Amino acid sequence: MTDKIDVSVEAVCAAYLDLADRHAPGLVEGLYLQGSAALGDFTPGVSDVDFVAVIPEGADVEPLREVHARLKERGRSPHFDGLYVTWDDLRRDPEQTPARPGVHAWRFEAESRFERHLVTWHVLAQSGVTVRGPAVAEVGVHTDWDLLARRTRENLAGYWTRWAEKSSRTTSLWGLAALVPARTSWGALGVTRLHHTLAAGEVTSKTAAGEYALRLFDERWHRIVREALRIRKGGAALYRNPFARRADLIAYMRMVLANVP
Template sequence: MLPRVPSVILPLLQDYVQLISSHIPEVVYGVYLQGSIALGGFIPGRSDIDFITVVSGPLTSDEINRIDLLHEHLKSKHDYYSVMEGQYTTLDHLRKTAPLEREQFPKYFYGENRGLTKGQIDDTALWILKKHGLTLLGPEVSDLDIHVGWPDLLKAMKYNLHTYWTEKADNYELFLQDNWVDDTVLTLGRIAYTLEHQSVVTKDQGGRYLMQTLPPEWHALIYEAMRIRQGMSENEYFPSIAERAAQTQSFIRYMVKVCTEQYHLDK
């Protein structure tokens, strides 16, 4: 197991590799990590365990059942399983040559089975896998021939800004929660960094980038997001969570506007 994998989640991942190798040995091709672990930004209690398991082709009902059984075993044994999320797919999906009508690949989100998907991997995850991915089982990431480039990542950033976060900005109640303040501010920092440097960094690095590039009026909110992510002491930057929520909404709209104008992003 690679030294870049945090020691606190090694037992879970070792068990997963052993179980997947024994439950579907005839079809499993490789197991890979992307997300915060691959980027070197995993924080226990805050980060997800983002996996991509590659199989040799469409799965039978029996193989899907065996996969679900092994996940249930992991759930009963490991506390960190609750933040394990990812999906099963094929090399054809990594190469973007797969027929899209196939819907036989399990997907897991925060440890729960989310049913079957077409096996497609979003372009941000593909980019992180290609550039930074960790191999737990099977061929090295560099041998997977992953098809993703800057135009794909740019399209994903535009969707995040103009659709996902623009829609979230209207939901005031979300931003009364600490985790939404943290995730919103630092993810938008990652998006801004990506647009400027054509690469993906951790949420913490996204926060530091915002501190370097945004005017002081936003610094309190950025500090607050970083405080939450690091699990530091109670809020000292806002008199109320209501004010913090309102500023988070304003921050989303500001970042969408600035990024759209600065990088000439058509909607």
């Protein structure tokens, strides 16, 4: 492993490969990291380890169920979440590839669409960390910026706009959930990350997205952005009143959504 990563990330990768090589010899031909570990934003105790593992076409994948069950039993933290692909899958539009094994929150599924989308492929091509196999640049990972940009705008106009509107209904389940600190981080940094993707032409981390917002947006929004970063990274709370924090969160998200590049 040539890239510098957090020791807990290195430990869970080593444990996984040890189990894979013992229970399914020769099955895992490549292992790459995407997500926060690849984007330099891994936060112990908060972030998951997002992996992409390469297996041969037509391989028996059932041994992987045992591998992930045993990895969970070892009590490894953080979660080791990801998907299995073939080398050819990585060179194609992920939407056109078949469902293959995936793991989320320790749950293994033999056929899954989890994380099988252009964002994963772009992060892998842009910043992927090689744990096993050829360097990412040699793999020829498929990218399509125009399509990714279009889907990013659709995501903002659809999922995130609905998220903000539902969370603004103060007495609804969504509105009550928006009082939880983690929802502030998810909402504020989520829309900002996509805004930055469209503005910069690359996928960024949540922390870098927050720093981008502090540079770009008016000072009136800095408190809620700093609170979102604080929730992710730690530190003293900037709000005593969760209702005030929710109001600022919704106002900030609406502002970002109204100013998509």
